[in-house]
Amino acid sequence: MSHTTPPAAAPASAAAGTAEALVRMSHVNKHFGDLHVLRDINLEVKRGEVVVVIGPSGSGKSTLCRAINRLESIDDGEILIDGKRLPEEGKALAKLRADVGMVFQSFNLFAHKSVLQNVTLGPVKVRGKSGAEAKKEAMELLTRVGVDNQAEKLPAQLSGGQQQRVAIARALAMEPKVMLFDEPTSALDPEMINEVLDTMVALAKQGMTMIVVTHEMGFARKAADRVVFMADGMIVEENTPEEFFTNPRSERAQDFLGKILGH
Amino acid sequence: MSDYLTDFVSLFDQYDVLAAFWVNLRLTFFAALGSAALGALIALMRISPIASLRLLGTGYVNLFRNTPLTIILVFLVLGVWSQLGISLSSDFDQNFFNWAVLGLSLYHAAFVCEAIRSGVNTVPAGQAEAARAIGLSFLPAARLIIFPQALRGAITPLGNTLIALTKNTTVAAAASVTEISSLMKTMIEFRPDVIIAIFLVVALGFVLIVVPVGLLTTWASRKLAVKR
Numbered sequence: 001m002s003h004t005t006p007p008a009a010a011p012a013s014a015a016a017g018t019a020e021a022l023v024r025m026s027h028v029n030k031h032f033g034d035l036h037v038l039r040d041i042n043l044e045v046k047r048g049e050v051v052v053v054i055g056p057s058g059s060g061k062s063t064l065c066r067a068i069n070r071l072e073s074i075d076d077g078e079i080l081i082d083g084k085r086l087p088e089e090g091k092a093l094a095k096l097r098a099d100v101g102m103v104f105q106s107f108n109l110f111a112h113k114s115v116l117q118n119v120t121l122g123p124v125k126v127r128g129k130s131g132a133e134a135k136k137e138a139m140e141l142l143t144r145v146g147v148d149n150q151a152e153k154l155p156a157q158l159s160g161g162q163q164q165r166v167a168i169a170r171a172l173a174m175e176p177k178v179m180l181f182d183e184p185t186s187a188l189d190p191e192m193i194n195e196v197l198d199t200m201v202a203l204a205k206q207g208m209t210m211i212v213v214t215h216e217m218g219f220a221r222k223a224a225d226r227v228v229f230m231a232d233g234m235i236v237e238e239n240t241p242e243e244f245f246t247n248p249r250s251e252r253a254q255d256f257l258g259k260i261l262g263h
Numbered sequence: 264m265s266d267y268l269t270d271f272v273s274l275f276d277q278y279d280v281l282a283a284f285w286v287n288l289r290l291t292f293f294a295a296l297g298s299a300a301l302g303a304l305i306a307l308m309r310i311s312p313i314a315s316l317r318l319l320g321t322g323y324v325n326l327f328r329n330t331p332l333t334i335i336l337v338f339l340v341l342g343v344w345s346q347l348g349i350s351l352s353s354d355f356d357q358n359f360f361n362w363a364v365l366g367l368s369l370y371h372a373a374f375v376c377e378a379i380r381s382g383v384n385t386v387p388a389g390q391a392e393a394a395r396a397i398g399l400s401f402l403p404a405a406r407l408i409i410f411p412q413a414l415r416g417a418i419t420p421l422g423n424t425l426i427a428l429t430k431n432t433t434v435a436a437a438a439s440v441t442e443i444s445s446l447m448k449t450m451i452e453f454r455p456d457v458i459i460a461i462f463l464v465v466a467l468g469f470v471l472i473v474v475p476v477g478l479l480t481t482w483a484s485r486k487l488a489v490k491r
Contacts, residue, residue, distance in 0.1 A: 071392055071395065089312065093400075094398050094399065096398075097397070098397065098398025099398075100396075102396035104389060104393065104396075106387075108389035108390060110390065110408055111390065121397070122397035122398060125399060125403055126398040126399060170397065171397070174398065
């Protein structure tokens with residue numbers, strides 16, 4: 001069902017080499033009024049790497065995620081995607097965003113469009129693909145995330161878990177270089193979380209570069225190469241998932257993990 | 264009583280009431296198109312990411328929404344046409360008609376803009392973010408994602424604006440357009456014997472025109488209602 005995407009992705013990452021970071025944030029700062037939400041953020045994500053960003057609410061992890069495709073502007077510092085500096089405005093920014101997939105906490109499917117149209121809109125209007133080609137690829141993606149039988153429905157007629165899987169398909173349809181997930185399971189009922197996480201784990205296994213803001217320890221252990229722990233707008237600790245969860249070095253991380261793992 | 268009725272009926276032989284109403288309908292039609300196009304454009308400016316365009320849009324709305332329609336029409340005809348000599352048609356009557364359409368469009372575009380903007384505000388911010396995230400720039404995002412959903416919230420205020428426009432076409436008399444209210448003035452002057460009936464005819468005429476507009480917007484708002 002997905003014979004096109006993974007083989008296409010694998011040689012691309014091999015050819016480009018692994019040394020160059022796909023996403024590079026250096027000395028990024030941002031304020032919301034008096035609140036310093038991002039403090040001197042330095043982060044590199046390599047091609048094919050899966051990075052989980054974790055931290056207490058208000059730590060700036062969502063802002064960090066949204067800054068990468070400039071849904072949030074930054075005050076100073078630099079963000080490079082595939083070696084290119086993030087443009088400020090206009091066509092260049094739109095072009096770059098097309099290469100960065102984004103999955104939101106609240107799904108944000110286009111409410112007036114069918115599931116299929118949600119997935120084909122970007123490829124047709126942004127990539128200039130033909131309707132037939134976009135539809136064929138969209139159906140493959142919907143099959144891959146397991147909602148192909150809902151293609152003609154409106155988003156509101158789907159469960160939260162199904163909507164989020166459609167949102168993942170919509171992002172994948174743009175053939176992005178990197179996928180951003182901003183708390184993708186936080187708005188879901190508990191029984192729907194796994195169906196979305198399974199989709200994400202499968203995606204990670206296929207070599208997609210992913211930056212995931214989440215509290216799901218299971219996902220981090222299963223799929224992440226690295227965990228980035230944030231608190232008060234700073235990156236406090238970075239480590240492998242195993243090391244981070246069993247042996248956190250910073251006091252903030254120990255305190256945070258103690259609270260969420262305590263029960 | 265039958266004398267009164269005979270007098271009343273003779274009014275229609277003397278004056279072409281239907282033709283006068285037809286002028287109001289044409290004014291409504293063309294000004295509705297003009298104000299819809301201009302209003303959509305100004306709404307686009309007011310929600311655009313470019314600060315100078317936003318400022319221009321806000322300035323437009325504040326200027327035209329807060330100026331009496333009569334002043335706008337009289338200014339266009341006495342100021343722009345009569346004084347500056349700018350004509351919109353070589354035909355004498357058509358010129359006044361065109362100026363009236365322009366004035367009505369300029370004025371009501373401000374209200375159309377605000378109706379659309381109130382509709383845009385009903386669309387969750389996440390819709391625009393999702394549109395931007397797949398690489399749509401401002402104009403395609405507005406056209407494909409924001410405006411279609413904004414229409415649902417805008418339809419009722421847009422209907423109100425259309426109703427106001429329909430009735431405001433009577434102000435075109437101030438721009439020397441012979442429409443129903445100017446004919447009414449003439450009729451009252453020369454046929455004071457049936458003055459009550461004249462008022463009733465004009466009032467009823469507008470009710471007949473406006474009621475379908477109200478029904479249409481109610482139907483459209485149900486049809487477009489967000490399925491939740």
